[in-house]
Amino acid sequence: MVSLFGSTSGTTAFNFQQLDLSMLGAYYEAKTALLTGTSLAPPQAARGPAVVTPWEQPEDTRSLNQRVNEVKALQSFINPKSDQAKLAGDNKDAKALFTLYQAYTRLKAVAELAADKNTTDASRGPLDILVKKGLSQIQDYITGAALDKLDLIYGAKSNRVETGIGLGKNRTKVIGAAIQKGAKDDPIPGIVGNEVFTVSITKSGVTDNFVIDLSQIAGPITLGALASYINSQIITVTTLDSGGNTVPKYSARFGVESVAGKGYALTVSGLVAEDVSLSAAVEEPSLFLAGATRSVGGDAISAATLTRLDGVDGGDPTRALRETYAGVGAPLLEVEEAEEDPLNGRTNAVVEKIRKQVSDLFTELEIDTAADAPDRPAVETAAAAVAVDSQGYVFVVGATAGDLGNAINRSDGSDVYLSKYDTSGNIVWQRLLGANGAAEGFALAIDNNDNVIVAGSVDGSVDGSELFSGTDSFVAKFSNEGDRLWKQQLDTVATDEALAVTVDAAGDVLIAGHASGVLQSGNTFGGARDGYVAKLSGGSGAIAATTLFGGVGFETAKDIAVAADGNILVASEEDGRAVVRKLDAADFSNVLWAVDLGDLGSGSVGGLAVEGGAVYLAGSTGNSGFGAGSAIGSHGGGQDGYVVKIDDAGASASASWTAFIGTSAGDGIKDVTASGGYVYVAGQTAGAFGGDPRSGVTDAFAAKVDGVTGAMVWTEQIGGLSGYNAAAGIAFSSNGNSVLTKLGLGPGTLQISETRDVTTQTTVHAGDYFYIAINSGKKMKVTVQEGDTFERLASRINRLSLRYIKAEEVFTGDGRKLKISVKNGSEIQLFAGDGDRDALKSLGLAPTKIFPNDRLFGTKEQDGESAAGDELGGIFGFKFEDGLNAASENGAKYLLGKVNEAISEVQRAYRSLYKDPLAEYLKSQSKPTGPVPPALAKQLANYQAGLSRLIAGGGIIT
Structure with missing residues (x-):
């Protein structure tokens, strides 16, 4: 324990300033009077013109809901022209503080409502959006505020910044x-x-x-x-x-x-x-299923799942692997039950303020600041598709609202992730797309060189540049080792989504989806929504060809595959009907044949698979008469899964049989694959297949169908949490089960290294940038280039000023990071890049200022009380951090504490603008030596005893 008043055995004394005890005693006597309500504020003469601060105004007596509704109706939390801001007159510092005080009180009202235990998570959703809007506006205002004697910082004050993410480290060994x-x-x-x-x-x-x-x-x-x-x-x-x-x-x-x-x-x-x-030497086939699981309850989140079924070549498969994973939200400290009272003002205000002042002092002096890493809560994550490469490695694509691996989610909601696993479920690498806006990953394909192609949609941009607003299709290609090879966004006036992807024999990429408008000149748009097919160069991602199909209604291409003869097969939903058509690979507008399978009965097309001349369509239907050819089994009622076999004769086709797969409850097939004369499907059921009991409200399931006859071979029900479980994708692996999986490893070449540069390991795109200003000078742009390491980036930053800035690559447990520090008494400010090109967020940095130590911890008055010397103002940090939210009760409580601290910091900053007559008097009366007057010595002893009681009672000093 550190004593603030002297040294005891085994402790260290810190002599911050040469003050005698009589002055220190009087100082704390004045502080106590101020905290307990005695009027010791600087007189109006010290402030200049008469100023009544916003916190001295009458308390707002309106209900919490009324105040929050008022905030909802505002365009901005910030209003420098408000009546409260006008109280500051022409004082720029006071005006900024009064503006922030008003913004913080608005934010506090929202946080209080979200922190209320009676507020539901459904109601917290809009409040969380409001909080993020407010924090963003507050951060922008602080960054650009015109100030005189103050320096205000959105986060914590420091003499350096360090990226919140590292580039990871190559493994020295593989652990099974x-x-x-x-x-x-x-x-x-x-x-x-x-x-x-x-x-x-x-x-x-x-x-x-x-x-x-x-x-x-x-x-x-x-x-x-x-x-x-x-x-x-x-x-x-x-x-x-x-x-x-x-x-x-x-x-x-x-x-x-x-x-x-x-x-x-x-x-x-x-x-x-x-x-x-x-x-x-001996390998057996397996199936891999990707999907999601979610518990029952309004606050439950979805987690992605990866399941391996072994023994699929027999009649009784077994679940050999079940991995559940999710992205993570920003770190949030757990709010202890005992900490709820200070947030609501139910404990002794004087004691709590003294505790906070001592805590702040320890923080500023960097004493005992080490702490365990805060918990990072799991956030909404789901898997959409799965594929297996030629070696047996497994790839999963989906969407997450959180960070993943080394990558920070920069999107406005969900971003697309891609993960590589071995057959035993060991993660090899993970990537986030780095979308601006919100993105979804729907489909996955692997080419002949084991490169991985991902397709989906983005409401924003995938590389920081977007010409037209609205939802667009995107395609991204990665190497098997995790390098991003290219990205392509269909940025047109049309609203479109890519729902399926495959690769032809030449390695070119084919995607299918829907569009509400033309994608290229020469397209004919039928109206409402049309299905589309597009071809992209496998080498560059350049768009080579597009076609639209449909009439005045609603058409969507749900899956795409390459036929045995190299032409293109497309499965679509067209005004509620299922249609499979074959397109000429050389001319997409040339339809070689089409098979209409009938009304889906509010069902859907789940997937398309091809083996030789057999084409298999799978999905769900509420129509007992759906399909064509022979009927295999009967429709069980409600929604049932189906598989339809179509015989492709080249220039024509006909349906051979339709098999129904389901229970008397609701069932649906989401994906299909075919291998060795058998068809494998995956989906979800609200019923029970055969002797498999249902473990949740819905369960995932897989089934095997004879590809020749349509007869059912087996079904396997896959439960999880006692909530909602579903499979969205399925992939067949010829070597998924062997002695290697029994040993916790997998087939293929072990991968221990990755490209450890900024654009590969993070969500920063080449061309993203941020600005640096030195000593209040002009803003200078720092642009991230393709292949940049932090060492290369640091070298370019240092060239901005060899005298005043020091940027360096540092080694940490998370791999290499970038650190920026001040030199030679300089002050440095970091600004975000413009719009979607901002690099700071993806680097785990925020717009901020950094200062030399003599300003942070020098002799200039920084304790937040009225300045006693000639120096007024100072540096004040509001300690806001990335990830603050009101999405949960605990998160809202933590946010509320941060807002209360920020309000106190505003008041401290305001007091620093004016000389304190009492402090001036004490300074003039103090002498370098002499005995402590008995009354003040007694008062000082009382303070020491009070602090001792706080310590003994489990206070903040340990």
Whole structure:
């Protein structure tokens, strides 16, 4: 514990200024009188013209709802021309403070209503939007306010800033899934002992293959025994070192590691200069399902799910993997129950203010500031589609309202994410698209080079540049290692969305969706909403061709596939009917054939799959007579899933059969795939298939259908939380289940490295920028370029002024970050970039000012009381942080505390503008030496005793 008044055994004394105790005692006596209501405010003569501050005005007695409704009707929280602001007269500093005080009281009313336990989460949604609007307007006002003696900061005051995100670190080893839940030396579960797999190691272009036959391991096959056996095989291949000594050629080694709370896992290390690939001698197919789960309740959020089903080639599949994940919101400190009272004024105001003053002092002096990282709450996240590459890696696309991996969500709502997993569910990498506005990812495809293509819609822009407003289709291409290769937005006057994507044999990208207008010259728009198909260059993303189809009604292309002959198949909903048509790949306007399958009965088209000349359409229908060809099974009532087989004869086609999949409750199929003469579908059900009990309000399910006859092979119901569960996408993997998955690993080349630059690892786009001003000079633009590391970016920042600014790349636990500091007594201000081109948010920075230490912690009066010397004003930070919200009761309470602190900071800043006659008198009467008068010594002792009681009672000083 640190004593503010002297030193005790084992503690440190901090002598901030040379004051005798008589002056300090009188100072605190004056402070106590002020806190308890005695009129010790500076006299009007000290303030200049008579000023009645806004906080001295009569209290607003209107109800909380009335005050919030007034705020809702305002265009802005900020009004520099209000009656309250006019109280300041011509004083620029006071005017800014009065304007902010009014904005904070408005924000406080909204926060109070959101923090009320009787306010529902549904009602908090609009309040949260209002809060974010207010905070944004307040931040903009603080950044641009014209001030004289004050420096105001939206966040905390500091002599440096550091990006809130790092670029991550390449792994030195791969850690598999924890497979041993028991003792470390127990036999590996699920291992028979005759399994065989191969470890292939490549170094300097030369590959050696090591066959690992588990039957060669003597004794129980434990993780340790397996790792030792693999390593004994690897070291048999040798080379000569520089001294001519025989040494192992490869550094790769297998090991065993404890995974906190999960058990033990295999590891593979020594991969920096070597590529390690794994393959099993015997592989079995699996299905991967992507979807979402949500508990029952108004405050429940959706989380994305990834499920692996093994044994799909038999009649009884098993759920081998179930991963649930979500993006995260900004850090929010938990509001303890005991902290609710200060926010509502129910505790002793004097004690609480003293506590806060001591806490602020500790914060400003950076004493004991270390704390555990705040919790980051999970936020709304869902998966929309899944695909498997040629090695067996699994890719999932969806949308999240939060941050993911190293990337900060810069959107106005949800952003598109792409994640890569191995077959055991281990995350390899994650990316956010970096959309401005709100974006949704609907579809996913993988080309012949294992590049990954994502398609969806964005209400804004995907690269910071947008010519026309409204919702647009977008396509983005990533390498298998996670590098963004290109992005394309169909930025036209039309409102459009891309709902499906595939890749042709040449590697060009085909997308399908709907549009309310033309996409290119030459298109003919039928009216209302038309379906569309577009072709993009696989190399650059340039639009090569588009076509619209439809009449005056509503048409939507729901899925797209490449036929066996290379032409294009499109499944669409057209005024409530399901239609499959085949387009000439060389001329999209040439329809080779079309099959109308009838009225969907308020149902939908879920997906399209092709195997040879067989085309399979799946979805949901409320029409018992839906489809064509032979009827397989019967419609169960309500909405049922369906699969229709269409035989493609090249220039013509006909429906072979229609199979219904469902229960007596509501059912629907969301996606379909085909392999080996079988059709696999995934969706959701409100009923129960066969002997599978339903665990939630709805469950996800998968089913296997004979692709020739339409007969049902099996159904598998997949529950989760006792709420809502659904599968949105399905993918077939030929090597999803093997000895490797039993070992917590997966087939393919292990990936440990990624491109660690700014535009790859964050949501910053090449061309995004921010501004820096030095010593109140002109704003200078700092632009992020393609391939920038933080080191390169820091070098360009330093060239703005070698004398006054220091930017550097620093190493942290989160990887490399950018730090900007002041030099030689300078003051630096950071400004956001313009519009969608702002880089600060994606870097985890905010518009702010940074100051030299002599201004932050020097002899100039900074404690918020009226200045006692010639220096007036000072630096005041309101300590707002990114992610403040009113979306939950706890978040609103935390916000309310921040707003109350900001209001107090406004008052402190105002008092700093005027000389305090009492302090001046005390200063003039103080002497450098001499005894403390008995009365003041007694008062000082009382303060020391009071602080001791606060400490003993669990106060803020520990």
